[in-house]
Amino acid sequence: MxxxxxxxxxxxxxxxxxxxxxxxxxxxxxxxxxxxxxxxxxLFAGNEKKYLAECIDTGWVSSAGPFVERFEAELSSFTGLHAVACVNGTAALHTCLLLSGVSPDDEVLVPTVTFVATANAVSYCGAVPHFVDSEADTLGVDPDRLAAYLDATLEPRNDDVWRNKVSKRPVRALIVTHIFGHPPKLDRLKAVADQYGIALIEDAAEALGTFHESAHAGSIGDCAALSFNGNKTITAGGGGAIITRDPDVARQAKHLTTTARVADGFDWTHDTVGYNYRLPNINAALACAQLEQxxxxxxxxxxxxxxxxxxxxxxxxxxxxxxxxxxxxxxxxxxxxxxxxxxxxxxxxxxxxxxxxxxxxxxxxxxxxxxxxxxxxxxxxxxxxxxxxxxxxxxxxxxxxxx
Ligand SMILES: Cc1ncc(COP(=O)(O)O)c(C=O)c1O
Missing domain, CATH: 3.90.1150.10 (Aspartate Aminotransferase, domain 1)
Structure with missing residues (x-):
């Protein structure tokens, strides 16, 4: 370059x-x-101290506790989407990519204008980021230039997977970022993703409370990531969530982010390599108090x-x-x-x-x-x-x- x-x-x-x-x-x-x-x-101007004290008084400070489910339910009601809380926005992005079938040696289209976590999450899957350009009015991926570029760059294979003509790697997903809370042109980006049969993932880390038409960020893609880092609109200290309109994706996200544990009587069993991406109850308590505001x-x-x-x-x-x-x-x-x-x-x-x-x-x-x-x-x-x-x-x- x-x-x-x-x-x-x-x-x-x-x-x-x-x-x-x-x-x-x-x-x-x-x-x-x-x-x-x-x-x-x-800004902590609500029930933060009260809910944190409740965690300490009851001992529920770690990876289980009532605030996690409460936060998921309240976030779901605010966004109109299924919500799975997790430890941070980066983990949420990683989970979205895994659930979209991104595997080692795939390529994922990623805006070069984004925070490093977007590209890093692709690397965590062993896949390769393939950088695309943005536009000045939304700061998001430029759908027209993306469409023209993919037309010239991808070729179909008989397995229905579109590949990069040069690297021959399958192009599996497109991530679009809502930069500074501004949604990109989601309808057109979704049409481009659909044309090539690739998953659309919304990096909505900065976009809690952002709507595209009347749908909350995360409603058009297959799934989306939110962040509740200390600098975001609301904070859990650190935290994130996977949001999606698909209940099955949400169920899989919950499973994968909670060590893929299978409840089986007294047995402590796991059915795949899962992740400890759980949001601790003490962070969820802070998140609940913040969400109220x-x-x-x-x-x-x-x-x-x-x-x-x-x-x-x-x-x-x-x-x-x-x-x-x-x-x-x-x-x-x-x-x-x-x-x-x-x-x-x-x-x-x-x-x-x-x-x-x-x-x-x-x-x-x-x-x-x-x-x-x-x-x-x-x-x-x-x-x-x-x-x-x-x-x-x-x-x-x-x-x-x-x-
Ligand atoms: C665009 C974007 N993506 C991903 C992340 C990662 O979120 P987190 O810091 O919660 O891991 C952030 C924020 O920090 C972000 O701004």
Whole structure:
């Protein structure tokens, strides 16, 4: 993979003027004197202490206990999907891939614009990530370019499995990520996956509370992963879930993530190599308390997003990413997209905002540029590179509008 050219830096005075304009708008939304403002910190304003004390008082702190089932039931009721709690979002993704039949030496289509866990979960299966490009309006996989690319890259075999013409490996699944809570164009991506008979897995780690039309994230793919890491909309300390509309997939997910134990009288028996991906009861207790507050958190995050969008509306050099017509985003991370000519200013702006007390963050280094994934198959990834140079995520926690 060719390393990207270093973009020429705009004149320093120009960079400072733009950073000043951005800081002025941040100050309108989050007054500088009340800072510093972390990127996304957890807010514990409900029954967290009460439920945690209940775990300690009863001794149910580990891999069994009533909060796990309660959390699964409440998450299921919120999303309208079957929900299986597990230890983190990465484990949830790994489980989704295993349940989609991903095996060693398969290829899985993965956006290069994603967190490293998405690609790592593919590696845990012994499969190879095959990187695809994203689009600027949703930050998700570009369905039109994907369709054209697969048309040129895959060939059918008589076993009905489509293979990469060059590597000859079967292409088994497509993972799409809801970046910062924005759903990708799921209907079109599902049509592309169906055309090639490959599974569609939604990495919805950042997307609890995100809807595509009226369906919660995870409703269109075969299965999806959620994360409840400390920086997510709600947290379990660490935690995740597999969500799916298919009860059979949910049943298999529960089995696989709980060591594949078969209840058989007094016998302690397992029928396959399962995983200890169980969510401890103490984490589920925290998750239950947080889930009770989710509607308030989502409303607060939406108010903050509206304020950012209004404050940056008149800045020609950058725009805040807003939800598409078909989407209802959870606005997990509000994000500024610098215009083409201003991309060289990203690091200067990050330095200025962070030193003023606004914890802002760039996009992850694209997966195809990481040393372990540099030699993986990939389509042309030009939009990913420009997104990498132009994304600045802004402070976005619910406390910023609940305080
Ligand atoms: C897009 C994405 N995928 C996967 C994960 C992995 O989740 P976890 O940290 O819970 O393992 C995260 C978050 O951390 C994420 O942002």
């Amino acid at each position: 060719v390393e990207p050219a270093i973009r020429p830096q705009p004149h320093r005075q120009y960079q400072s003027r733009l950073a000043t304009e951005i800081l002025r708008r941040l100050d309108q939304v989050l007054p500088v004197g009340d800072g510093p403002y972390p990127l996304h910190e957890p 989710l509607p308030r958190f989502l409303a607060a995050k939406r108010r903050l997003a509206d304020d950012y969008i209004a404050a940056f509306d008149d800045l020609p050099e950058a725009a805040v990413i807003s939800e598409q017509a078909q989407a209802h985003s959870n606005y997990w991370l509000n994000t500024l997209l610098l215009k083409e000519k201003d991309r060289g200013t990203r690091d200067h702006i990050l330095t200025e905002t962070n030193s003023t007390g606004y914890h802002c963050r760039p996009l992850w280094t694209p997966m195809h540029r990481l040393p372990m994934y540099r030699d993986c198959p990939a389509m042309e990834l030009t939009t990913a590179q420009s997104l990498f140079e132009s994304v600045i995520s802004l402070p976005s926690g619910p406390a910023l509008r609940l305080g």
